[in-house]
Amino acid sequence: MGHTGHGHDHGHDHDHGHVHGPGCGHDHGPQHAHAAGVSAARAVSIERDILARNDAEANANRRRFARQGIFALNLVSSPGSGKTTLLVETIKRLGGALAVSVVEGDQQTANDADRIRATGAKAVQINTGKGCHLDAHMVGHALDALAPADDSVVMIENVGNLVCPSAFDLGEAHKVVVLSVTEGEDKPLKYPDMFAAADLMILNKCDLLPHLDFDLERCVANARRVNPSIAVLRVSATKGEGLDAWLDWLRAGALESRRRRQGATGAACGGAGACTCA
Ligand SMILES: Nc1nc2c(ncn2[C@@H]2O[C@H](COP(=O)(O)OP(=O)(O)OP(=O)(O)O)[C@@H](O)[C@H]2O)c(=O)[nH]1
Numbered sequence: 001m002g003h004t005g006h007g008h009d010h011g012h013d014h015d016h017g018h019v020h021g022p023g024c025g026h027d028h029g030p031q032h033a034h035a036a037g038v039s040a041a042r043a044v045s046i047e048r049d050i051l052a053r054n055d056a057e058a059n060a061n062r063r064r065f066a067r068q069g070i071f072a073l074n075l076v077s078s079p080g081s082g083k084t085t086l087l088v089e090t091i092k093r094l095g096g097a098l099a100v101s102v103v104e105g106d107q108q109t110a111n112d113a114d115r116i117r118a119t120g121a122k123a124v125q126i127n128t129g130k131g132c133h134l135d136a137h138m139v140g141h142a143l144d145a146l147a148p149a150d151d152s153v154v155m156i157e158n159v160g161n162l163v164c165p166s167a168f169d170l171g172e173a174h175k176v177v178v179l180s181v182t183e184g185e186d187k188p189l190k191y192p193d194m195f196a197a198a199d200l201m202i203l204n205k206c207d208l209l210p211h212l213d214f215d216l217e218r219c220v221a222n223a224r225r226v227n228p229s230i231a232v233l234r235v236s237a238t239k240g241e242g243l244d245a246w247l248d249w250l251r252a253g254a255l256e257s258r259r260r261r262q263g264a265t266g267a268a269c270g271g272a273g274a275c276t277c278a
């Protein structure tokens with residue numbers, strides 16, 4: 001699998017080479033400061049256009065996932081929280097029992113896609129250049145190249161950034177925020193949009209807790225102040241702690257996505273005649 005990438009100009013590139021998107025350049029919310037030389041009203045209008053276009057493309061991705069019974073997750077975090085390590089360990093532990101393919105997002109390099117491919121799983125790398133997040137259009141093209149199997153799991157590893165990816169729906173079932181315990185328990189309060197957008201917080205690098213002053217209970221309380229319904233899993237991607245609970249969560253989501261597809265197929269054919277739906 002190759003690399004793909006598209007900036008906000010939505011230029012098309014099917015050569016699977018590195019493509020460098022333009023910088024974010026917008027501020028993801030009318031309440032924020034706007035670029036010099038652009039009026040506040042114009043900035044709000046541009047922002048709305050970008051997000052509306054993204055939402056339409058995210059819905060197209062979501063329909064594709066639903067049609068194929070795919071459980072899709074959007075992994076978001078600051079750089080280095082352990083997203084790729086977690087994905088590699090997840091794929092190894094699943095051992096092929098549940099197919100996983102990966103869309104990797106980084107500003108530069110194919111390092112993470114190479115790490116995923118070393119497990120035998122399919123991966124497509126998107127390089128965003130100066131872009132600080134993936135958008136639904138980029139992911140749509142990556143999915144064309146990835147060709148994920150029906151009833152599989154698609155993991156989208158977003159660009160390491162605890163701010164911008166929160167505003168962009170990619171069509172995923174859930175955003176999963178990975179916070180490593182070395183980052184400090186105040187991060188959910190400082191970067192609330194990301195924790196509000198996520199359904200699951202994975203607290204990674206728990207093997208390091210004995211060496212840190214990190215207050216785990218306070219971190220969970222902070223996350224729930226921002227998002228009372230956020231689920232929390234403590235893990236160590238490198239040592240294996242907590243990975244069974246993560247794998248159970250993953251399998252349950254994949255099963256649900258598969259059942260929905262089968263239910264939809266059954267409803268469409270009325271369950272009658274020569275239907276071969278499972
Ligand atoms: N001690 C410890 N180190 C970990 C753990 N998980 C990841 N790491 C280390 O953290 C560093 C970053 O891990 P990556 O998996 O590359 O993190 P990432 O979130 O994918 O990074 P970016 O894609 O650059 O944002 C590596 O040195 C990993 O070995 C963990 O559970 N415990």
Ligand SMILES: [Mg+2]
Binds near residue numbers: 083084085112157
């Ligand atoms: Mg990574």
